[in-house]
Amino acid sequence: MFDLKCSMQAQLDNLWLKPExxxxxxxxxxSSVRKWLDPELDCMPVKDAFDWISDQIEKLGDLTLQCLNDANDSYEKFGQHIVRWYRDEDLPDTEPGGLYNLASRLAADQLAAKGIECSTVYASRDGEWIEQNLDFSPDIDLKAAFAAQADALGVPTSEIAAALGITNRSVKDWKNPKRDTMLPVDEAWDFLDEYAEALDIRTAELLESMPNPMPYHPMTRLGTLTKQQRIDNRAAQAAARQIMGDGKVVVDFVYV
Structure with missing residues (x-):
């Protein structure tokens, strides 16, 4: 049976969007959206919600094209392809930051597929700052690069902090462009690499078994998941994209 609630959750996650x-x-x-996503409640998502998600899918295509154009413009200006990464304060409250960052990630992936390297900077950085830091590191903006990798993996600040035995504030400082002397430590990068490896392993397992519908974990009513549940869901998304890559198969999702 088609799981309407899970389908909505999977679509939101695939677009890096939150219930908010x-x-x-x-x-x-x-709270109304969380009720739509809660498998224990009879409250079902309305058509307007799916229409809004469809609009975001169309918007994502436009944003990705804009990111590619901006990256090409930055190459002409700075000699490097640069993509912007957005913090909450970089966009109006009405704009979903996750969608903008997903567009940046997709643009970077498209450039990488052509053998073109690109760097990441926070969207709030100005041209003068970029030019002054071009030779600082291959990533230009280590804080933005760290935030981008964590966001792409779906790793929350609290989980990085818990794994390293530090406070959430320390991890936030690593991402905060105003705390320019507080850069992410090697152990933090190692943690993200290990997380990515675990995600790849789980994705490979799903590609081998090819379940359809794909198992998916519902969030708690507070909007949380365990580490393994987050990995499982991200892997399910990644596996589904590969399976549906040829356009011949449709993969559904079901809550477990």
């Missing part, structure tokens, strides 16, 4: 984004887009309370 959907609630803001529809002008409703976040």
């Amino acid at each position: 984004d959907l609630a803001g887009g529809l002008g409703i309370r976040v």
